[in-house]
Amino acid sequence: MPHILITGANGQLGRALVAQFASANRLTCWTRPGHDIAEPAIASAVAEADPDIVINAAAWTNVDGAEKAPEDAFAVNALGPKYLAEGCARCGADFVQISTNEVFAGEAGRHYREYEQVSPGSAYARSKAAGELAVAACLDRLYIVRVAWLYAPGGINFPAKISAAADRLGALRVVSDEFGNPTYAPDVAAAVARMLENRRFGIYHFVNDGCASRYEWAVELMRLIGRESLPITSIAAHEWPRPTMPPPHAVLINQAGAALGITLRDWREALADYVRAQYRH
């Protein structure tokens, strides 16, 4: 029974990973403040825990906040994974680093496969891209798993915010020129489990199949929760000012996983499962 150590175990993906691996593995679950990955001592803590596999689901995920505190984001997203990878090197563990679609520029019309050139455009994205480089410099037995537009029941995510705004305002304005892959965290966790069975190290893009604009995602969510008559106005990204402009089209393609038979279902099917879990439909 492999011993798996999961960091960020209280986050959206962390909780899905804990649920995925709880039955057939020995699990160690790390959360803050007991285990802060930005502390260099975390490397020794990993070596002492002596797991077979470390999955790093901890991250600074406040994209807009990273613009104001880039050093803090860098400490968690670049140095944190580096310390964890150093710990893995010392105890011989395999390492899974979770990364993001935002490492790509997201030019209009582009879809990104695993080994394409990254070009991060925000402080958050630069910190995540640095994390990818830092772990690759420490370890060979490494998986980098990029995900996008992640959501899970109980998390702070786009569907939860949109649904709260619908309740509060009775109408929505949603950006229609930003595209991505809405991705259900439990589906990523299942794909990671299959990836670990294959034990082929490298970069993976685990996203639900298909892509959508934020507007299309909101429309589908409203349909699934029976609020299709709610007025939704499509707006351009520049009409929704933010401290960072996200990549407009950082859509990922799962090529490496698909070649091993690891595919994720269509994003609409996954969203329907989320609605059932979140709203107990």
Ligand SMILES: NC(=O)c1ccc[n+]([C@@H]2O[C@H](COP(=O)([O-])OP(=O)(O)OC[C@H]3O[C@@H](n4cnc5c(N)ncnc54)[C@H](OP(=O)(O)O)[C@@H]3O)[C@@H](O)[C@H]2O)c1
């Ligand atoms: N959410 C998305 O849309 C999205 C998109 C693309 C990629 N990703 C990537 O997917 C991964 C998982 O994201 P998520 O949505 O599950 O994030 P999340 O829900 O924000 O969870 C992140 C977890 O990391 C923990 N954490 C933050 N700083 C830490 C530190 N210094 N030491 C230890 N733990 C720390 C947080 O703890 P607290 O609970 O104490 O804050 C939280 O539990 C991340 O690598 C993220 O970059 C996410």
